[in-house]
Each structure stands twice: as structure tokens, then as C-alpha cells.
Amino acid sequence: MHGFANPRRFLSLASWLTPALLVSGLVLTAGALAWGLLAVPPDRLMGETVRILFIHVPSAWLGMGGWTAIAVSSIAFLVWKHPLAATAARAAAVPGMAFTAICLLTGSIWGRPAWGTWWVWDGRLTSMLVLLFLYAGYVALAQAVERDGGSPRIPAIFGLVGAVNIPIINRSVVWWNSLHQPPSITIGKSAIDPEFLIPLLVAVLGFSLLFGGVVLARMRALIAEMQHEARLRRKAWEAIDA
Amino acid sequence: MxxxxxxxxxxxxxxxxxxxxxxxxxxxxxxxxxxxDYFYLPDELVANPPPPGQAVRLGGMVERGSVETMADGVTISFVVTDQAAARVPVRYSGILPDLFVEGSGVVAEGSVAADGTFIASNLLAKHDENYVPREMQDMHKAMDSTGPEATTIGME
Structure with missing residues (x-):
């Protein structure tokens, strides 16, 4: 693992892994969505609206997965001080935020026909909205540290503290009565018929590969930006010396 | 050290x-x-009834065979129940959500009347965690008979 903390080795790995993840993710996502939207039969109670499942659930998992990635990278940065870990955390924030927003939007659109309401303040919906706000705060904080200078440990600590929300989101429908359904997929057990479950798992895999590809692409962009700035700074010093 | x-x-x-x-x-x-908690379960509402007129939410299963339409055609009454077998009669006038069916979950917003009936001003349907294709519904009779009642809501 420490081998890949070397930026040069990371860049040579990322240069072929990024397009591989993006292309395979796009293919799987497009296939799973076509399967879910066109081929899957309607649900016994919800009818056609069940098709939102194939966007809503993968987005929810990646919204939570994105912050988990931020938290793990933040720990790695705080303990081992690898700059690449801080870059990884920053790169995961915006895609994680985008998937959280997609999850909330599709959930709201689904809630209207299924429950009879766009929004309620139950445990699951509220904690997921809090996650969106945490992402917004993290992105703003990381940008401010980058622009105005400041310890990169500040967003890392925020990423670690914000992770407390992840188990709360996961357990919210078990701890508290909520309008949102309890978990359909628990360890070793699924209450989702295979006709829905298989395209859902393909969609989760496709979304995840896409997420990984976007994070790697953003990491490469952030590294290129840092190298560019370092070069400019060096040139400026050389100009002063000359 | x-x-x-x-x-x-x-x-x-x-x-x-x-x-x-x-x-x-x-x-x-x-x-x-x-x-x-987003709502009270029937046994909580029976054990600690809120003062009449106070806005509360009641959540549970719509008891099978309990839905009746009143003479005016828009008011319905039904019984909300839970695994503790507490029962709360509910009255509601208005448009029903599509997923409102007997044996499925419901959340009623309203208040308790003096006679113990829950007067709902709004109904929300609660979907459970089961996803079953429509044409396979009959093959899932076994699942259906232990059904939503056995698998539902906030009662772990």
C-alpha cells in the first residue's frame, strides 16, 4: 500500500486505471439502467415507480461510501501524513456530494407516488440531508484551506468527525420508527426478488466503478494543479535570483 | 513510560x-x-393517549377486512394495528395514497378524538422492504400470508 503513496507510481497506475474504470462503469451503468427501466416487471404494490430503485439505491450507497472514503483517507493522512491521502479525500467529496443529491432528489420523486408526500422529517431522510450539508461544508473548507492557506489537517479532522453521521444514516430506520422502509438487504438475506435484485447489484457495481474513475480523474487533476503551481513558484524564485 | x-x-x-x-x-x-420516532405505534398510543386534539402521528398496519367506506362516499374508517395486537380505529376523509391497502403499512397524521377514534387529516402509505414482481404475486402466497404484518415496521 505504501508503494502507491508515491505520487509517480500512483500516476502511472492511474493513467490506465482511470479510463478502464470510467469505461467499464459507463457500460455497466447504462446496461443496468436500461435493464431496470425497460425490462424489469412492475412491482406488486408500487407498479412502474419501482424503477427509481435502480438509481436511488446505488446513489445512496455511494453518497455514504464517498464520506467513508473521505474518513479513511483522512485517518491515513493524519497518521501517516501522506499528501496523496489528503488529495484522495478532496477528490471524493464532490462526486459523493453529487450522488447524495441524486439520492435525495430521486427519493423525493419516488416518495410522492409511493408514500403520498415529497418529503417528511423522519430519521432516514433527515440524516441523509445532513450528509449533503456535511459535504457542502467539507468542500468549502477544503477550498478555503487550499486558497487561503492553512493546515490540511483541518478538513481531515472535519472528515473524520463527519463520519459519525454514516452509521446514523445506516441505523436510522432500525433505531427509530420512520416512513422510509427498513433495510431490504441485510447480511445473507434479501427481501428483493431476484428479478429486481440482479439489475440492482449490476447498477451498484457500475455506479461504483464510475465513482472510482471520477475520483482518480479528480486526483490526477489536483496533482497536476499542484505540480503546475510548484513549477510557477520555482520559476518566480529563479527570476528573482537572476 | x-x-x-x-x-x-x-x-x-x-x-x-x-x-x-x-x-x-x-x-x-x-x-x-x-x-x-416519526410516529407512535398503536400500543404506545393506547398506553399513553395524548390529550384530545393534540397533533400526533400514528403508524402501523391496516388491519385486513377493517376498511369501510361511510355513507358519504369520501370518509373511510379502518383499524391500525401492530404486533402487540393493540388496535386503534381511524377515520379519514380525503384522497387515499395509491399504496394504501389492507395488510400494508400506513402513517396517519391527525389527533385522537374524545371517544378514542383517531381522526386523520392526512394519510401516508408506508412501503415495506419487500419487492415482488406483479405476475409473481401468487407464487409468493407463502410470503404474503406471513406477509407485511410479520416483517414490518420499526418493531425490532
């Missing part, structure tokens, strides 16, 4: 911080136990 490498010092600090965070979450969740 032995001295740790700075790297290990930081690791220990982060682990202590993580433990403190998890402890804080568990304490907060414990103190929120029922405060963060």
Missing part, C-alpha cells in the same frame, strides 16, 4: 478520537431513542 514513534503517537490519538466519537454517537442515539 516508553516513548512512541510520532507516527504511532498520532495513530493512538486518532484511535482515541474515534472511540470518543463512537461513544458520543451511541450516547446521543440512546438519549434520542423514542424522541426521534
Amino acid at each position: 516508553s516513548t512512541l514513534k510520532p507516527k504511532h503517537q498520532r495513530l493512538v490519538l486518532v484511535l482515541i478520537a474515534l472511540a470518543a466519537l463512537i461513544g458520543a454517537v451511541l450516547l446521543a442515539a440512546w438519549s434520542l431513542r423514542t424522541q426521534a
Whole structure:
């Protein structure tokens, strides 16, 4: 693992892994969505609206997965001080935020026909909205540290503290009565018929590969930006010396 | 006391911080136990009835065979029940959500009348965790008969 903390080795790995993840993710996502939207039969109670499942659930998992990635990278940065870990955390924030927003939007659109309401303040919906706000705060904080200078440990600590929300989101429908359904997929057990479950798992895999590809692409962009700035700074010093 | 490498010092600090965070979450969740519930279950409502007229939410299963339409054609009455077998009669006038069916979950917003009937001003359908294709519904009779009642809602 420490081998890949070397930026040069990371860049040579990322240069072929990024397009591989993006292309395979796009293919799987497009296939799973076509399967879910066109081929899957309607649900016994919800009818056609069940098709939102194939966007809503993968987005929810990646919204939570994105912050988990931020938290793990933040720990790695705080303990081992690898700059690449801080870059990884920053790169995961915006895609994680985008998937959280997609999850909330599709959930709201689904809630209207299924429950009879766009929004309620139950445990699951509220904690997921809090996650969106945490992402917004993290992105703003990381940008401010980058622009105005400041310890990169500040967003890392925020990423670690914000992770407390992840188990709360996961357990919210078990701890508290909520309008949102309890978990359909628990360890070793699924209450989702295979006709829905298989395209859902393909969609989760496709979304995840896409997420990984976007994070790697953003990491490469952030590294290129840092190298560019370092070069400019060096040139400026050389100009002063000359 | 032995001295740790700075790297290990930081690791220990982060682990202590993580433990403190998890402890804080568990304490907060414990103190929120029922405060963060979105609705009362029928047995909670029967055991501690709120004062008449106070706005509350009631959630549970619509008892099979209990839905009746009143003479005016827009008012319905039904019974909300739970696994503790407490029963609360509910009256509601208005448009029903599509997923409102007997044997399925419902959340009623309203208040308790003096005679113990729950007067709902709004109904929300609660979908359970089961997803079954329409044409396979009959093949899932076994699942259906233990059905939503056995698998539902906030009662772990």
C-alpha cells in the first residue's frame, strides 16, 4: 500500500486505471439502467415507480461510501501524513456530494407516488440531508484551506468527525420508527426478488466503478494543479535570483 | 513510560478520537431513542393517549377486512394495528395514497378524538422492504400470508 503513496507510481497506475474504470462503469451503468427501466416487471404494490430503485439505491450507497472514503483517507493522512491521502479525500467529496443529491432528489420523486408526500422529517431522510450539508461544508473548507492557506489537517479532522453521521444514516430506520422502509438487504438475506435484485447489484457495481474513475480523474487533476503551481513558484524564485 | 514513534503517537490519538466519537454517537442515539420516532405505534398510543386534539402521528398496519367506506362516499374508517395486537380505529376523509391497502403499512397524521377514534387529516402509505414482481404475486402466497404484518415496521 505504501508503494502507491508515491505520487509517480500512483500516476502511472492511474493513467490506465482511470479510463478502464470510467469505461467499464459507463457500460455497466447504462446496461443496468436500461435493464431496470425497460425490462424489469412492475412491482406488486408500487407498479412502474419501482424503477427509481435502480438509481436511488446505488446513489445512496455511494453518497455514504464517498464520506467513508473521505474518513479513511483522512485517518491515513493524519497518521501517516501522506499528501496523496489528503488529495484522495478532496477528490471524493464532490462526486459523493453529487450522488447524495441524486439520492435525495430521486427519493423525493419516488416518495410522492409511493408514500403520498415529497418529503417528511423522519430519521432516514433527515440524516441523509445532513450528509449533503456535511459535504457542502467539507468542500468549502477544503477550498478555503487550499486558497487561503492553512493546515490540511483541518478538513481531515472535519472528515473524520463527519463520519459519525454514516452509521446514523445506516441505523436510522432500525433505531427509530420512520416512513422510509427498513433495510431490504441485510447480511445473507434479501427481501428483493431476484428479478429486481440482479439489475440492482449490476447498477451498484457500475455506479461504483464510475465513482472510482471520477475520483482518480479528480486526483490526477489536483496533482497536476499542484505540480503546475510548484513549477510557477520555482520559476518566480529563479527570476528573482537572476 | 516508553516513548512512541510520532507516527504511532498520532495513530493512538486518532484511535482515541474515534472511540470518543463512537461513544458520543451511541450516547446521543440512546438519549434520542423514542424522541426521534416519526410516529407512535398503536400500543404506545393506547398506553399513553395524548390529550384530545393534540397533533400526533400514528403508524402501523391496516388491519385486513377493517376498511369501510361511510355513507358519504369520501370518509373511510379502518383499524391500525401492530404486533402487540393493540388496535386503534381511524377515520379519514380525503384522497387515499395509491399504496394504501389492507395488510400494508400506513402513517396517519391527525389527533385522537374524545371517544378514542383517531381522526386523520392526512394519510401516508408506508412501503415495506419487500419487492415482488406483479405476475409473481401468487407464487409468493407463502410470503404474503406471513406477509407485511410479520416483517414490518420499526418493531425490532
